[in-house]
Amino acid sequence: MEFSVKSGSPEKQRSACIVVGVYEPRRLSPVAEQLDEISEGYISSLLRRGDLEGKPGQMLLLHHVPNILSERVLLVGCGKERELNERQYRQIIDKTIKTLNETGSMEAVCFLTELHVKGRDTYWKVRHAVETTQDGLYNFDQLKSRKGETRRPLRKIVFNVPTRRELSVGEDAIRHGLAISSGMSLCKDVANMPPNICNPAYLAEEAKKLANDHKNVSVDIVDEAKMKELGMNSYLAVGRGSENESIMSVINYQGGKSGDAPIVFVGKGLTFDSGGISIKPADGMDEMKYDMGGAAGVLGLMKSIAELQLPMNIVGVLAGCENMPGSRAYRPGDILTTMSGQTVEVLNTDAEGRLVLCDALSYVERFNPDVVIDLATLTGACVIALGRHATGLLSSHNPLAHELLNASEQSGDRAWRMPLWEEYQDQLDSPFADFSNLGGREAGTITAACFLSRFTKKYNWAHLDIAGTAWRSGKNKGSTGRPVPMLTQYLLNKTDLADES
Template structure:
């Protein structure tokens, strides 16, 4: 898919299609009004007849509009103008793309990027239009013997900007949008891949491939023997029930100054989670291939940062394992010793994500990180608390939490902060070890983060629980690629802040 920006009048576009917005009730956007005047009221006459009200998602394809050079004009309903939001903007972009793809327009000039989105500039609108376009065209059909493809798919999209001064901003936005989109696609592909293919070794191979593609990226991995030698008893307690060998996968991107403390992203990579001895119900257990959604998202964010060649240092650490109920699997009641020396009573083997993460959080101390952000499909409690709209955020550092929340707002990939108060720590008390791996049903998302916080005392740390946002079930089943957008935006913001201070 090709993307470009230009500044021009709609009637002068020699294109298969020009895309224009219409607000409710039958109110043309400024560009639409201009095109209507040029066409001697052709469009407004059609709207007056009731062909399109302007409700969000409505479409009307016009052919041979008078006094224009384009083959078609696509009118897209945008809803009520005063309610037009970032989310609505992305939805109508997606609707426009699916319509263009279905109606044979192989290239188009989109004037939706000129619509007013409150508080958002040209860069934001073009960047998110690219992301919405790529997302709407995404399919996972690698494993199908026959694939459905559009007869004449959309291949080129031009976003129009108001003035020529915005062209440079637009080009930069396309670059960022494409990088984030590639990261999201990688995250979706990894998460959607079935667990018989996407196991820890497969994830390690994908990391090696990324390292081979970028000069500034290096790959390494800890094997099970290395983890045993380092005393990662919590990690190995999860891995020991599977025939698939666990791996702790490391990618390092060195785009900043030598010795500069890196941003470190830690991902939970349970390529399949049966629950272990505390086995899950069989219904929807196939969706437990998505339990590596945290790993997939940090893979995606890492790829986006490398493609953008940002001037920072970044470390990705993925705790990759499979949780299975083998005869060698850990049992409820087992006590294990983590790499930090702290002991854990495993009361529920289905609370395994925190066990692989805690040893990984200890391991990444070696990189002297500036901040550490772990991402995990950690608790069903987070789905109950926040649904599918916001990821859960908990942190031991207010500025880091604030920056992540702001990045989520900018990226339209939002999180909601939950408390990490000492009172919740008491729920992890046990008579037989330093802590239990679960704290009971109340505040399950918070007590899971409290558990992790005990391994993150030596640096600024944030935890993102994406159990509700990493994938969708039902007829739209599939990975969402979240929170690649938020993570990448956070790192872009850091890079820009650093550049501003240096200039």
């Protein structure tokens, strides 16, 4: 899709389609009023007949409107003007783009970016229009033998901004939106790939492709032999039941000064999680290919960073592994010695993500990081607590937590902070090891984060539990590309580019 911005009057647009808004009840937006005046009341007469009420998401496609240069005019219902919020704006953009894609309009000039969205400026409206468009048109059909193709798909969209002074702001918004969308698409592609293709070695290859495409990106591979040397026994134990080798891919992005402390992202990469000996129920087990959503998110984030060429040093770790039952698989009752030297009693082999992450979190100490953020589809308890709308955020560092929450609100990729109080740590007590890998049914998301916190004492750290937000279930199941938008926004806020947003 090609995006651009311009500032111009609607009557001068010669395009396949002009898109304008109509508020409820049957009230024309300022741009639609201009078109109505030029067409000598043609649009308002249609509304008086009841062709469109202006309810959110209503669409009315008009052909050959009198005195209008464009072939079509698409009227879009925007609801009540004072009630137009961020969520409704994105829903309207999504419905508009899908309608345009089905009408044969290969290009369009969209004036919806001039709508008033409370508290949001032109940059936000253009950028979110780009991200929503790319997200809505995404389709994973690489493995289908017959691909459905739109005969005349939408290929170009121009977003109108109110004044010429805002053209540079709109251009920045498009650039940022495209970079975020590109990272989200990579995240989705990798996460949606079936586990017979996407294994830890596949993650490593995807990381290498990223390095090949960008000069300031390099990749180090930590295989099982190296893990053994480092004492990453907890990580190794999880993958012992699988014929696919555990591989940790370390992506280094050098955009800042040499020696600057990097920001490190660690993604859980369980390319399939059967539960191991503590095997999962059969129902829904196909979706356990998404247990590498954290690694997919880190990979997508690194692509967004590389395309934006952010002026900072970033390390992204893909903790690739597969948890399978077998004669070599680890067992409930095993006691593992982690890379940190702490010992863990295994109570359940389906609480495996934290056993992989804990060694990865110890490994990244070598980078002397500014901060470390891990992202993982870690607990079903997080889905019960927050549903599918918010990512669980837990952190031992208040300023970092506040930065992430702020980025989540700006990006629309929402997170909600949960407590990480000392009282919860007691649930991990073990009579045989330093602690166990399970804290019981109560506060499952919190005790999982408590477990990880014991390996993060040497740096500022936050944990994102994306179990509810990394993918959708049901008929339209698939990866969401989250939390790439939130984390990219977090990084943008730490640069001079934040002034543009």
